[in-house]
Amino acid sequence: MIRLAVDGMGGDNAPEQIVKGVLLALEKFDNLEILLYGDEKKMAPFLRNHNRLKVIHTDKYLDMGEKDPVGQLRKNKDASMFLAMRAVKEKEADAIVSAGPTQALVVASHMIIKRMPQMRRVAIAPIIPSITNKKRILLDSGANVDLKPEHLLDFAVYASVVAKSLLHIENPKVGLLNIGTEPGKGRELDVQTFELLSNTKEINFYGNVEPKEILDSEADILLSDGFTANIAMKTMEGTAKSLGKVLKKELTNSFFKKLIVGLFLRKSLKAFKQTLDPNEIGGAMIAGLQNIVVKAHGSSNAYAFYNGIRQAKELVEADVIGKVTKLLEKNEETV
Amino acid sequence: MIRLAVDGMGGDNAPEQIVKGVLLALEKFDNLEILLYGDEKKMAPFLRNHNRLKVIHTDKYLDMGEKDPVGQLRKNKDASMFLAMRAVKEKEADAIVSAGPTQALVVASHMIIKRMPQMRRVAIAPIIPSITNKKRILLDSGANVDLKPEHLLDFAVYASVVAKSLLHIENPKVGLLNIGTEPGKGRELDVQTFELLSNTKEINFYGNVEPKEILDSEADILLSDGFTANIAMKTMEGTAKSLGKVLKKELTNSFFKKLIVGLFLRKSLKAFKQTLDPNEIGGAMIAGLQNIVVKAHGSSNAYAFYNGIRQAKELVEADVIGKVTKLLEKNEETV
Known part of the structure; x- marks a missing residue:
């Protein structure tokens, strides 16, 4: 029980x-x-x-x-x-x-x-939405604004266990959220974390992930400090919200379009909205x-x-x- | 000439x-x-x-x-x-x-x-899209991963002149991209920059802006270091791209829907796409x-x-x- x-x-x-x-x-x-x-x-x-x-x-x-x-x-x-x-x-x-x-x-x-x-630290680790059925863990999403590479390594190990146990991913890939894909990109923190994760056998390090791929990366875990990951999470939220508004406006600016939306597209638009709806995803762990x-x-x-x-x-x-x-x-x- | x-x-x-x-x-x-x-x-x-x-x-x-x-x-x-x-x-x-x-x-x-x-530094300063006709300048979008508050102040002054001259905004509002709106939020850099900008008469400081509002904030200028602003920019790009894919899939998964989209919604979907299309915006300054x-x-x-x-x-x-x-x-x- x-x-x-x-x-x-x-x-x-x-x-x-x-x-x-x-x-x-x-x-x-x-x-x-x-x-x-x-x-x-x-x-x-x-x-x-x-x-x-x-x-x-x-x-x-x-x-x-x-x-x-x-x-x-x-x-x-x-x-x-x-x-x-x-x-x-x-x-x-x-x-x-x-x-x-x-x-x-x-x-x-x-x-x-x-x-x-x-x-050595505690992280907020939500499971973030995706455009396929793939789920990803994003951490630290806001507990710590200043982190060291060793803290990020702890988080990578924790999230790998969760991805295996909860999301049933055999050998989860850990990606480092960064402004470029090549090694050596980013701040001192990112360069050192890249190096540390590359040399850790306990995790399956995938390399740097640019946020252009945040919703369809091959990585199962997206790793960064609590400032950066929080910025990324809130930018996703803001972009989705704003695009939803544009779409709604565009699709309902005439009676005829309203009718079409009502008759045929209600389900499609619902699926679109659900893609980024936190209610569909569940909670965030405090890891x-x-x-x-x-x-x-x-x-x-x-x-x-x-x-x-x-x-x-x-x-x-x-x-x-x-x-x-x-x-x-x-x-x-x-x- | x-x-x-x-x-x-x-x-x-x-x-x-x-x-x-x-x-x-x-x-x-x-x-x-x-x-x-x-x-x-x-x-x-x-x-x-x-x-x-x-x-x-x-x-x-x-x-x-x-x-x-x-x-x-x-x-x-x-x-x-x-x-x-x-x-x-x-x-x-x-x-x-x-x-x-x-x-x-x-x-x-x-x-x-x-x-x-x-x-004291050079910044990449694109004009970013918006869901209304309002344009915003986001800087530094990727030239410097490590910046000090004084560098961000220089950027704020530069971008304010540009917003006035190019975008014809009388008294442009400078927002600091941050994980919360209250003063005191963020990293040491953000706390110090908040303080410095608050005390500078040459600019009109609006306060912290959460990226949830990145596409519809009242601020005309969004300020952060080159790592954070680049992460935000690429996250917008990635989210828009992925949502576009979801929408396209949802709207074209039956012949009948395809017909409707073709007949009536082509223009609406084009407007949606253009909202985040860099071709509509023009270039980024190297400021x-x-x-x-x-x-x-x-x-x-x-x-x-x-x-x-x-x-x-x-x-x-x-x-x-x-x-x-x-x-x-x-x-x-x-x-």
Whole structure:
């Protein structure tokens, strides 16, 4: 049995979509138990009794715009996210899933669950969309603005285990996000990281990847520091959003076109939109902690949150943390 | 009369599209003379006599994939790009336009034309597309991977003059590309640059801009180091390309849909594609040199190259370099 702690009050659509996602997951998976932390009164309209669901009441939670997570950890100890996290720390649950504010989740994970001793930094690692069915892991997507090559190596090892266990890719290719494909391109960090990754047997280094290929590269893992990868992620988001607007305007600027769109193209346009919809993808891991922490997208609907739960469950089942620990220990011995 | 030196052999579609772009520009602008450097035999099929066009023959030119511009400058002195550039240095022409390899153009500009004494670095500054008619300047798009806040300030001043002179924006807003909008976000570089720009009267500082808004921000100028801005530019390119593919696939996967697209939507889809088509935009400036250098897109067609020529002509007419020199001298006095 896998037991997950869920923050019932995190996310723009909490608690309704969170509760619905939880019930969906319990239906789908027989080997899943959920501890749900949140305001019982607010969750009640959407809740059903379930023998593998336990609700733990708290009327405290974090605001989605929370800017001072450290202060909150001190003043707002009983917030749903923090209670769920402590349950994991105290081994009452195997992993936590929250759609709450990212920085709060990263900070609280650091302070409550703590880093694996073998990982020198913690990374945000979302699975990013693609134009085929191929999924890719992009990290660090925003936890650390300053990183060293050794940190990126840790991330590469972690993400390789996840790609193998969760995405079922036999020998996942690790690409370094860079401004050119040749070795020697980029900043000092990129040149040194290229060198280090080339000489590490634990991963399958693919080389530099230009962001022109960010949605259709052969690499399964895209690696950079938390500033650069965050810039790339937000640029994808912005470009997709803006092109969607152009397209919508172009396709609906006459009654006749509207009719055609309505009759024939609705499905096509939906597929286009879904390509970059975070709800289709699931959550981001906070990689490098002593337990699995999954951050579901802030705008998660029930299905997206269910995907986040599924992801946390699969990461626990695959013993990702155990496998990473072994690989990094081995790596330290050979260095 | 404005006199431009043009590299007739640079770009994927040289010399045909370059020569055609040159003739188009000469037709449009009465006050324009062009010195065209390139292989007379290869250009002949597309050339016409024109009293304001002078062709200077050379059978040497650079390969578009050129990786060793410094070596080329030594061994291949008479390459069309270098000859055109020397004409500018020797005051035979006011500015140069080339669609040749970017790094070669940047390196040759540095070594032949040289930096303005007031600018501490040289930046690549393309005008980027937008979903409205608003144009934006993104710099540095790839000349320098490591920059200091003072370099970014120089770039902000330069781009502000260009936005005023070329894009006719009265009081252009300078945005700092960053992972969050609040002051204090980003790397040490970004925090310090935010501080410096906030305290500089010569520019209108708008604050941080997240790349989620890269195509519809209120800022007229988007500023970052050459690594980050290049990553953002290539991510836009990659996302647009991939979404275009998805859309095409979705819209043409049945005969009936193909018919509809053919009959009614061709124009809409063309508008969508043009939104991010570099041919619609014109060239990138190499900002910070003693003369105007415009890099037309490598894949320029005649119309795109004509746009690059127009841009160079307008930058000369507006005396951008004179204005930037004055502003930076004033700024140095007040610092």
